[in-house]
Amino acid sequence: MEIIAGVDIGNATTEVAIAKKDEMKIEFMGSSLYKTTGLKGTEENIEGIKKAILLLLEKLNLKLENLDLIRINEATPVIGDVSMETITETIITESTMIGHNPDTPGGCGIGLGITIDIDDLQNLLENDEENYIVIANGNKNFLEIAKILNFSRNRGIKVMGAILQKDDGVLVNNRLLVKIPIVDEVQLIEKIPLGVKCCIEVASKGRVIEKISNPYGIATVFNLNSEETKKVVPLSKALIGNRSGVVIKTPQGDVKEKIIPAGNLYIKTNKSLESVGIQEGAEKIMKKISFLDVEDIFGEDGTNVGGMLKNVKNTMHKFTGENIDDIKIKDLLAVDTFVPQKIKGGLAGEFMCENAVGLAVMVGTEKNQMNHLANMIKNELGVNVEVGGVEADMAIKGALTTPGTGKPLAIIDIGAGSTDACSIDKYGRRSHIHLAGAGNMVTLLIQKELGIEDFNLAEDIKKYPLAKVESFFNIRYEDGTVEFFNEPLSPDIFAKNVLVKNGELVPIDIKISLEKIRQIRRESKRKVFVTNSKRALRKISLTKDIRDFEFVIIVGGSALDFEVPEMITESLSKYGIVAGCGNIRGVEGPRNAVATGLVLGDEEC
DSSP states (O other): OEEEEEEEEOSSEEEEEEEEEOSSOEEEEEEEEEEOOSSTTSTTHHHHHHHHHHHHHHHTTOOGGGOOEEEEEEOOOEEEEEEOOOSEEEEEOTTOOEEOOOSSOBSOEEEEEEEEEGGGGGGSOTTOSSEEEEEEOTTSOHHHHHHHHHHHHHTTOEEEEEEESSSOHHHHHTTOSSOOOEEOOOTTGGGSOSSSEEEEEEOOTTOOOOSTTSHHHHHHHHTOOHHHHHHTHHHHHHHTTOSEEEEEOOTTOOEEEEEOOOOEEEEEOSSOEEEEEGGGOHHHHHHHHHTSOOSEEEEOTTSHHHHHHHHHHHHHHHHHOOOGGGOOEEEEEEEEEEEEEEOBTOSSOOEEEEEEEEEEEEEOOOHHHHHHHHHHHHHHHOSOEEEEEEHHHHHHHHHTTSTTOOSSEEEEEEOSSEEEEEEEOTTOOEEEEEEEOSHHHHHHHHHHHHTOSOHHHHHHHHHSOEEEEEETTEEEETTSOEEEOSSOOOGGGTTOEEEEETTEEEEOOSSSOHHHHHHHHHHHHIIIIIHHHHHHHHHHSTTSOGGGOSEEEEESGGGGSSSHHHHHHHHHHTTTOEEEEOOGGGTSTTSSHHHHHHHHTTOOO
């Protein structure tokens, strides 16, 4: 009897299964997993493989010398990135300020007038006919500002609104005899030009501005012609959904829209070279790729997408040592998304959402690279190592250990970097495919759309349900259910959105509603997991029809997600398919399918 370890090197985790095997039977002893070290399919993986194996051996009271054979999968690296170069970039010059959405603006309504420093109000003649928007820096407190504004009003000066540097909008407004719209928290207030036409709009609580978030509203306020109105569309876009906003017309009217080259993707086949523009969107890109037998994909020189794909190949060249001309991108997943972009020239950190296309790409490795890795593992651990086979083939062997399954069926293996699929019919004929895009791609989309710098926070948002802390003694989950507590909750999370992570409430310190976070999370999962599942099934079907399959088993780390299996099952139900999560060997759930398949080796399915 020999002891065999199957090692599945994934993009995020390395999984191990160990079994006793003789000519008559196989007895599985246990499993383990450890974080993958380095890029999948490279020699940096050895440390993670070693840790995963030793953890399991320790649990089984075995030593390395007890192992007779280690089988590793043919690991296919997948690198995900996001192409940001899409349609437009808004550039604001001449200190023009647009946008702004402070938490507590003052007053309500629309104010239109000429910008003036608060200290210059005293130099105006009584009953001056001009309308004014007052600019007040942080040198004055709210009592001084309110006093000066009230005094000016009594002199007949028409103060129609105010822009403040401090967070004093409500405090000033509460002390005014005549209420005006006030925008506060403008850090670079000294850059606002004086003597120019300015419009302020503040909406009432629970509402958003309507006048200056509409290009025709801005045109009405500033008497713009049709050509000038076209140029203010990016301004109005940036103001949509804000409770307050400011638009200032510079002397030159110098608000410009700069068109950025979005770049083209080039798809090389054995017969032709096809192209598709990033600006055409993800649907057009994926439609183009779906009908082609892809040999390589590259981007247009001098564009962001071109640089991104070159960087992918350079990374693989660095890790594998292969000639960069021999490294080919075999598959690509494109997803439409929105990314908050900081507006250049804004005075208060304004952002607007730009259209972007998220890209995940797959670079295939040669088998001799895996043989090289196998030899290095053998030298490191002193155990015979062999490359056991393609991931999808191994996954179907492992998935068939799920109780209640049989042939014919299809397996969808959803990992961190790739979506693999394999089918087997009643005659044992198989088909498999590796596709770019899985868990890491979803995390990237969540991170970009929410404007989060911390990748780990985006990962947690993907994995755990949301709740709102409504009081010190209760929270309301995203599905509307309420949980009460006997002990008061921490003041640090009061009135905040939180993640329910393994029983712990983790605050999410971003100014986005719970409903919006949930929407972005779910849409990101649908765009990647559901899209790729259907794409994979079509590719492994002999007729390219999803209805060919009666049963689908979902395996892989992403199958543990609390809502992904439900999404995929729902999307496949209209095709009359029975779909659900696997339960490998009846004990592992959807994990360990590939590692189990590697141990089974040449055993008949």
